[in-house]
Amino acid sequence: MQVKTSSDLTTVLAGFHALSDPIRLNILDLLRSQELCVCELCEQLDLAQSKLSFHLKILKEAGLLMSRQERRWIYYRLNLAQFIVLEQYLADFRRYASLLPARPCPDLED
Known part of the structure; x- marks a missing residue:
């Protein structure tokens, strides 16, 4: 994925x-295998809800999390599509690795 x-x-x-x-x-990591509510995340991470909310907001704004509300609880899960976007961005570097200069780096010579 080239940044266009x-x-x-x-x-x-x-x-x-x-x-x-x-x-x-x-x-x-906690959300890797299942959807969790805020209270479960607070408990497992031993974090205050205010601190957890700050981090959840950043992850959600980055598109890495999705949420849904069920009664008074908000449940979070991974947005795998956004992880694919980041993975594709990094894959572009690997694809062009053969274009790296062939000359040796002086710092790496014995």
Whole structure:
């Protein structure tokens, strides 16, 4: 996925920013296999709801989470489509790896 518009760039930047915090990575790990409500996330992460809400907001704004409300609880789950966008962005670097210079790097020589 080549970044073609400022909207694409904003999406990629928001995604990687959201992934740059250990608490947010822990949240994603917990949601990897199941949908959880805020109260369950608070308990499993041992976080105050206000702190958790801050991190959930960043993940949701980055498009990495989706939510639904059931009565008074909000349930969160991963938005796998957004993870695919970030994965495709990184895959573009791997695809062009053969274009790297062939000359040796002086710092790596014995």
